[in-house]
Amino acid sequence: MRPQVTRTGLLFTLTILLVGLAALVSANNLIFLLVASLLATLLISGFISRLGLAGLELDLELPDHIPARRKVTGHLILKNKKPWVPSFSIHLTGAPESGLTTPLYLPIIPGGATIREPVELLFTRRGLYRENAFFFTSRFPFGFTQRRAQVRLVRDVLVYPSIDPQPGFEDLLSAVAGELESSQQGRGHDFYRIRPYEILESSRHVDWKATAHTGDLQIREFAREQDQIVTIFLDLEVSDAEDAWFEKAVDCSTFLVWRLSLQSIRTRFVTQRCEFHVPDSGSVYTILRYLARVAPSQGLELPIPDDDSSFQIALSANAARVVEAGWVRARVLGIHDFTGADERSSQDGPSAG
Secondary structure, rough: EEEEOHHHHHHHHHHHHHHHHHHHHHOOHHHHHHHHHHHHHHHHHHHHHHHHHHHHHHEEOOOOOOOOOOOOEEEEEEEEOOOOOOOEEEEEEEHHOOOOOOEEEEEEEEEOOEEEEEEEEEOOOOOOEEEEEEEEEOOOOOOOOOOOOOOOEEEEEEOOOOOOOOHHHHHHHHHHHHHHHHHHOOOOEEEEEEEEEEOOHHHHHHEEHHHHHHOOOOEEOOOOOOOOOEEEEOOOOOHHHHHHHHHHHHHHHHHHHHHHHHHHOEEEOOOOOOOEOOOOOHHHHHHHHHHHHHOEEOOOOOOOOOOOOOOEEEEEOOOOHHHHOOOOOOOOOOHHHOOOOOOOOOOOOOOOO
16 A cells, blocks of 8 residues: 555644644643644544555456447446445546546445446457556545555456447448349349249249149249358568558458448458358357457468458458469458558548559
């Protein structure tokens, strides 16, 4: 615990010195008693202040999934282990890496009580947070000192990259959705069944023999072609000078994977080190957990696309190298597509590399 003398404490100390000087000069016993009372008050204040912060325990409950730069609701659990002695006027703050955005004030924590308080948390960057530092502070009872106690919660908190749109991301998603829709226009070619006609359906697929047999319009239904897969490739070959671009590329990959999963579009995510499929062989959160900790690497061979029927998006700081590796059908987003994206308006989406 670190006490810090407040302005009130300085004035009170100065008062004690002046009264003590007057007692020495006048040799008045009543003034000596007054000095003793003032000193006793100061000592009792320090003891009560320290006692108020002693025996406090803190725990933090977090949601299972935490994206960066988006406020989430957690719960702080505070326990006063002192059986009979309450703690008064407690302020709780957090270090920047703790995610706590708003200080919490607790007027009283009864002895032996446990308090559960909802709090808003905001983590500004993706990655693994191993230590969350929080601080208890109190000026109780008289405000002469502000005592501060630090608490560290040693636990692993994994924060996903941001899933919120940034300039150009929604335009890219709209372009992907448009191209998928245009590639799936028309009906399949394999006969599936004959069923009754529904209002506003085209008459081109009416089965007249079945209609004549039943007396009601019947439709020939064909099996729908398999939905197209969207392949997203994130190139990990990035130099130190391109770290800012890499973070933008990670955010873009996260945004695309998340939004495509919400639209139930089959997605394949590829880097030089991994390959994930959604929803075939895992949850979208598997990809988000990977993207939360992914880091640039050097000397990695580029994977060769093995599915020419999928819609391909490649994010690479070296677009020409990706095309030479066989990603000729891919929509390539290079180093210039995210450079200065914060200064561009949201209407200026990324262009093909």
